[in-house]
Amino acid sequence: MENIDRFGRKITYLRISVTDRCNLRCIYCMPASGVPWRPHAEILRYEEIVRIARAAAGIGIRKVRLTGGEPLVREGIVELVRELHRIPGIDEIVMTTNGALLSRYAETLAAAGLARVNISLDSLRADRFRKITRVGNLEETLAGIRAAQEMGLSPVKLNTVVMRGINDDEIADLAGKSLEGLTVRFIEWMPIGGVPAGFAGKFVPGDEIKARIEERFGPLVEVRAEGPARVYRIPGAAGEIGLITALSAPFCDRCNRMRITADGKLRPCLLSPVEIDLKGPLRAGADEGKLSELLKEGIGRKPYAHGMVRDFPRDRAMSEIGG
Numbered sequence: 244m245e246n247i248d249r250f251g252r253k254i255t256y257l258r259i260s261v262t263d264r265c266n267l268r269c270i271y272c273m274p275a276s277g278v279p280w281r282p283h284a285e286i287l288r289y290e291e292i293v294r295i296a297r298a299a300a301g302i303g304i305r306k307v308r309l310t311g312g313e314p315l316v317r318e319g320i321v322e323l324v325r326e327l328h329r330i331p332g333i334d335e336i337v338m339t340t341n342g343a344l345l346s347r348y349a350e351t352l353a354a355a356g357l358a359r360v361n362i363s364l365d366s367l368r369a370d371r372f373r374k375i376t377r378v379g380n381l382e383e384t385l386a387g388i389r390a391a392q393e394m395g396l397s398p399v400k401l402n403t404v405v406m407r408g409i410n411d412d413e414i415a416d417l418a419g420k421s422l423e424g425l426t427v428r429f430i431e432w433m434p435i436g437g438v439p440a441g442f443a444g445k446f447v448p449g450d451e452i453k454a455r456i457e458e459r460f461g462p463l464v465e466v467r468a469e470g471p472a473r474v475y476r477i478p479g480a481a482g483e484i485g486l487i488t489a490l491s492a493p494f495c496d497r498c499n500r501m502r503i504t505a506d507g508k509l510r511p512c513l514l515s516p517v518e519i520d521l522k523g524p525l526r527a528g529a530d531e532g533k534l535s536e537l538l539k540e541g542i543g544r545k546p547y548a549h550g551m552v553r554d555f556p557r558d559r560a561m562s563e564i565g566g
């Protein structure tokens with residue numbers, strides 16, 4: 244099979260960053276000074292993204308996630324979803340967003356074929372939400388979450404990066420959102436783009452996150468391990484709780500994904516600096532066969548496990564790779 248890597252993992256999932264730009268400045272994702280935006284000419288055009296996705300479908304990719312930066316700040320994003328939805332073989336198109344613009348777009352995104360959204364939400368307190376995102380407005384994101392639920396972009400998943408002394412006292416409150424049918428995923432903070440000051444003291448491992456939830460709700464029921472998440476449920480809750488533990492318990496053995504950066508580099512592993520240029524060949528006239536070769540090269544170069552425990556990626560900020 245063309246999409247099985249050297250270690251027997253089947254690669255069926257492609258995460259595409261459609262822009263490096265963002266309307267928020269989350270403290271764990273971007274430096275306070277921001278990241279210089281790349282000029283438009285360096286960013287993949289939509290028709291280039293569609294050509295890559297078509298080649299990817301041809302070698303066995305079945306799921307595409309649009310991310311960034313913030314995918315909803317790029318003009319024409321709904322049209323891109325519609326185009327991707329037409330590609331035979333792509334069964335599911337999903338998006339990761341900060342939700343700030345989602346109430347405006349949820350209806351048209353759903354009509355264009357978007358299946359689900361993951362929405363970043365690191366606090367339920369307006370002042371703290373502003374501090375973490377530096378410029379965000381909690382009400383806008385909550386309105387985006389409601390719009391996604393109303394439009395059936397579900398199960399709506401919330402992504403929370405846990406940081407000690409910053410939002411760890413809200414772990415149980417956020418987990419409680421699963422009682423309202425939302426899936427809540429707690430993500431271990433990863434030191435991407437350089438290790439932040441005081442990182443070790445602020446890092447909260449998955450086991451501690453789970454213990455904090457169990458202090459309030461009692462023992463969690465283990466549901467399954469799915470992609471990067473170990474999935475649990477508060478007994479009787481409609482929604483699930485996921486723990487994404489890249490550092491404390493890496494899930495590389497079940498990794499099924501590759502990424503495309505906004506500037507058109509195929510990145511077989513989030514945490515390894517290996518990249519394969521797709522934009523240059525695309526603009527030099529590469530046909531679908533050539534693109535398939537490059538995608539297969541990426542699968543062939545996927546490392547067995549990420550090197551996070553030994554070293555951290557410093558080559559790009561998370562907002563540039565596409566989380």
Ligand code: SAM
Nearest residue numbers: 272311312313339340341363402432433561566
């Ligand atoms: N702007 C969108 C958003 O806010 O969801 C999509 C891009 S964002 C980079 C994707 C996801 O990566 C978010 O859920 C965010 O919380 C997560 N993320 C960003 N930096 C991270 C880090 N250093 N460690 C763990 N997760 C991170």
